[in-house]
Amino acid sequence: MVYILGGFQTDFARNWTKEGKHISAMIREAVDGCLAATGVAPQQIDVGHVGNFAAELYAMQGHLGAFLVDVDPAFSGLPTGRHEAACASGSIALLAASAEIEAGRYDCALVVGVEQMKTVSPAIGGDYLGTAAWYELEAKGVEFPFPKLFGKLGDEYDRRYGLKDEHLAHIAAVNYGNAKRNPRAQTRTWYMSEAHACETSKYNSVIGGRIKISDCSQVTDGAVAVILASEKFAHSYAKQRGTKVEELAKIEGWGHRTAPLRFDDKVAESANDPYVLPHTRRAILDAFKRAGIADCWALSGIETHDCFTTSEYMAIDHFGLTAPGQSWRAIEEKVIDFDGKLPINPSGGLIGAGHPVGATGVRQLLDASLQVTGRAGNYQVPDARRFATLNIGGSGTTSCVFIVGR
Amino acid sequence: MVYILGGFQTDFARNWTKEGKHISAMIREAVDGCLAATGVAPQQIDVGHVGNFAAELYAMQGHLGAFLVDVDPAFSGLPTGRHEAACASGSIALLAASAEIEAGRYDCALVVGVEQMKTVSPAIGGDYLGTAAWYELEAKGVEFPFPKLFGKLGDEYDRRYGLKDEHLAHIAAVNYGNAKRNPRAQTRTWYMSEAHACETSKYNSVIGGRIKISDCSQVTDGAVAVILASEKFAHSYAKQRGTKVEELAKIEGWGHRTAPLRFDDKVAESANDPYVLPHTRRAILDAFKRAGIADCWALSGIETHDCFTTSEYMAIDHFGLTAPGQSWRAIEEKVIDFDGKLPINPSGGLIGAGHPVGATGVRQLLDASLQVTGRAGNYQVPDARRFATLNIGGSGTTSCVFIVGR
Numbered sequence: 001m002v003y004i005l006g007g008f009q010t011d012f013a014r015n016w017t018k019e020g021k022h023i024s025a026m027i028r029e030a031v032d033g034c035l036a037a038t039g040v041a042p043q044q045i046d047v048g049h050v051g052n053f054a055a056e057l058y059a060m061q062g063h064l065g066a067f068l069v070d071v072d073p074a075f076s077g078l079p080t081g082r083h084e085a086a087c088a089s090g091s092i093a094l095l096a097a098s099a100e101i102e103a104g105r106y107d108c109a110l111v112v113g114v115e116q117m118k119t120v121s122p123a124i125g126g127d128y129l130g131t132a133a134w135y136e137l138e139a140k141g142v143e144f145p146f147p148k149l150f151g152k153l154g155d156e157y158d159r160r161y162g163l164k165d166e167h168l169a170h171i172a173a174v175n176y177g178n179a180k181r182n183p184r185a186q187t188r189t190w191y192m193s194e195a196h197a198c199e200t201s202k203y204n205s206v207i208g209g210r211i212k213i214s215d216c217s218q219v220t221d222g223a224v225a226v227i228l229a230s231e232k233f234a235h236s237y238a239k240q241r242g243t244k245v246e247e248l249a250k251i252e253g254w255g256h257r258t259a260p261l262r263f264d265d266k267v268a269e270s271a272n273d274p275y276v277l278p279h280t281r282r283a284i285l286d287a288f289k290r291a292g293i294a295d296c297w298a299l300s301g302i303e304t305h306d307c308f309t310t311s312e313y314m315a316i317d318h319f320g321l322t323a324p325g326q327s328w329r330a331i332e333e334k335v336i337d338f339d340g341k342l343p344i345n346p347s348g349g350l351i352g353a354g355h356p357v358g359a360t361g362v363r364q365l366l367d368a369s370l371q372v373t374g375r376a377g378n379y380q381v382p383d384a385r386r387f388a389t390l391n392i393g394g395s396g397t398t399s400c401v402f403i404v405g406r
Numbered sequence: 407m408v409y410i411l412g413g414f415q416t417d418f419a420r421n422w423t424k425e426g427k428h429i430s431a432m433i434r435e436a437v438d439g440c441l442a443a444t445g446v447a448p449q450q451i452d453v454g455h456v457g458n459f460a461a462e463l464y465a466m467q468g469h470l471g472a473f474l475v476d477v478d479p480a481f482s483g484l485p486t487g488r489h490e491a492a493c494a495s496g497s498i499a500l501l502a503a504s505a506e507i508e509a510g511r512y513d514c515a516l517v518v519g520v521e522q523m524k525t526v527s528p529a530i531g532g533d534y535l536g537t538a539a540w541y542e543l544e545a546k547g548v549e550f551p552f553p554k555l556f557g558k559l560g561d562e563y564d565r566r567y568g569l570k571d572e573h574l575a576h577i578a579a580v581n582y583g584n585a586k587r588n589p590r591a592q593t594r595t596w597y598m599s600e601a602h603a604c605e606t607s608k609y610n611s612v613i614g615g616r617i618k619i620s621d622c623s624q625v626t627d628g629a630v631a632v633i634l635a636s637e638k639f640a641h642s643y644a645k646q647r648g649t650k651v652e653e654l655a656k657i658e659g660w661g662h663r664t665a666p667l668r669f670d671d672k673v674a675e676s677a678n679d680p681y682v683l684p685h686t687r688r689a690i691l692d693a694f695k696r697a698g699i700a701d702c703w704a705l706s707g708i709e710t711h712d713c714f715t716t717s718e719y720m721a722i723d724h725f726g727l728t729a730p731g732q733s734w735r736a737i738e739e740k741v742i743d744f745d746g747k748l749p750i751n752p753s754g755g756l757i758g759a760g761h762p763v764g765a766t767g768v769r770q771l772l773d774a775s776l777q778v779t780g781r782a783g784n785y786q787v788p789d790a791r792r793f794a795t796l797n798i799g800g801s802g803t804t805s806c807v808f809i810v811g812r
Contacts, residue, residue, distance in 0.1 A: 080804065084469070096502045105505060279482070
């Protein structure tokens, strides 16, 4: 069993380029904050992992794992690496770190997710994001390719089952509303009502296909660090802090699957499947099985990948809140609302809290661990005991799921 | 114990851009070749890992793990990820894959290292490679930063212990000579004698500092795939092929350490250490300890990271062939020659065989596994039973070592 001792998230509203700061400063602040929050000494860290999508493009810098060494003199010699699967990069780093702990290689792992995106204009950033898809075939020369790809996800739902824009608008409104309770959410001071999300106007214009501004996650700078620990380390950590290991969050299960890269290939493959993204469904079921839970109703909440409202719409039926294609029922019945039966994204998710691409999977795991240990502050789901995360890379290509409980 | 079932290397002399081929074609050829070479069916692969440095820059493409799914219909749903630590990216992918096997997550892992570098001019490529160092502080605006950084490694040896260019020239000549036996080596038809490597002329001009053309590894396109397997899988694989599991190559030990990113910080930190790169020395000793061997003389050969002749010069004393600073003794005594007491880079290494950055660590492991199973053809070291690899990212920043035996 792998434990989550805690972590730290930078304020996702910040613009580090405007502050004149390098991506290494983001890593440093997340790590320093994480060590302070957990009370773990740098000398206790055995290994470091970084999740990052495309610092080569956004920040002209590779080899990000090595930047961990720069944070503290005690880290000199620390084994490090960087892991990537587009917007699921943070989860790939978490999978690598937790596998090493399970293998007995290390007892205490520092995992940092980081992305600095505001170094370039939205148009150039949109082009960079195209490298998460098959760039030459799906993104080259296309303005903002990803809203268009996730618009096609909505179109496919519409074709198979029908899809109303008002349901997507409710998803946007819930995420923006939840973000107001989260002191590190990018949009916590922004305005977005359900009525505003419903309308198409010069204040909520179409980005591509059926995707309007209100359907989109943000361009975000952010870094998040967590500490994962072996059972042995967690026991000694709990003892030192006068608590019980049962009070710590732990990873109860995980799922990891990859669908064909091109969106059209995904849809063609799933034509006869009740699920539009069957590999995402399998990743969720794999995680449920490993965690020993029967279905989503064993969860207190979900932190899912709402890069666009359509991806959360997909997550609702793929997690099993409704039958396939009926996500609208859970929306109409307000199951996913903050005080609903199974709240989704109490943090505000990617739309509300922000989406620093390589950091998102780590942010989701941190929020899940805060929720199940009663430390989520104003966005705490009452009596939360078990949370799921779903982190997606590309147009539904890489799906990573964690079940976090205590 | 993690077994190496075999693998496949593309011809490193090829220029895939001139062939009009995308990086996905390189991945496909390596995987198809690996499945054919090992006789493993695509349905038997549980997970895929890709090591790659900077396809975002060289090929405007991220999310490379997902390209594995495109190779074979049976791979749909395969868990995948990409791993990076500059020129040690291939080894980071191998560490992640082997940790998952040791953790019992999967039984059979496909690991691909790949880099397509000939998409751009040498000057632009040199700038991209600068992102393996601290780009803004060590590479920005510098023409060919890496030869200069590894020139400084030679300068530091010179300052501490003395260093003669003729010894570096012998390293170059051995690697070029060895490459002539390797049918997949980039320079197998090139001309380079020790006398030529010694001279500075318009045919062997200075690139930066003490580094001449003959001291440099090549700009290379290449992909390498290997299959790693659990003990359980290896037993059943051996049985099916009518052989014994003892005849298969396995990973006996590994080491992984990260030094401070900036070269000047490394040298300042090691000022009072007998080793110029003490973290590289520690990675080697960690691997020896895990493999249960006392020193380098338990090895039949070494595949090391000779991105420049100075890095191989460093490897010689860091592996313990000589006392610190006396690598020249092993060179003069021809210990490292193909028919020497402890041959280094029978493949031709990075200087002779080529250095497709993200593929190099996987190529080294494949060559080590071919050597210890007597399948290295014309570059077979007689009676080889145990090989070490050393794969380095940045200016001696990330060091990864594997001990491969049977």
